[in-house]
Amino acid sequence: MGSEDGSSYAKKALGILGATAAIGLVLANMNFIFGLLSAVYPIGSSGVVSSANINVYWESGGINNVTSINWGTLSPGQSKSVVVYVKNTGTVALTLALSTDGWSPAGAAADLALTWNYGGVQIQPNQVLAVTLTLTVSEGIEGISSFSFTIYITGTQVT
Secondary structure (H helix, E strand, O other), X not given: OOOOOXXXXXXXXXXXXXXXXXXXXXXXXXXXXXXXXXXXXXXOOOOOOOOOOXXXXXXXXXXXXXXXXXXXXXXXXXXXXXXXXXXXXOOOOEEEEEEEEEEXXXXXXXXXXXXXXXXXXXXXXXXXXXXXXXXXXXXXXXXXXXXXXXXXXXXXXOO
16 A cells, blocks of 8 residues: 555656646636637716816907017007907816016016906806906106016916
């Protein structure tokens, strides 16, 4: 009963190992062997990513972008107004803010004031809002013969 030698024990172990590997190979490929059925159920999906974006145009139809405003020649105490159209091209309601920067000459901001008639209303996606920008020159302006500055209109998502 205990007379088996090491080589016959190794042969039996190798045979069992080989048989186990063969059975595993067959089981792993059962779907190829027996043509098991499967089904796939597709589910479509879509969505919109929130975005805040505006464009500024010369006309309400949104054809020509405003890239620069030429205020012309202004006298001390004079104001000049320009109407532009702000369109919400994003996907969320926005409120607007106006700011300026890059004044040349550097002291011009003390004698020139830019205002607008925007009253804080929300602008819905695809809505266009006419706003009037007004530049006013102070009565006491001195030493400025020409000027330039950058106007920023910022749209911020309504919270």
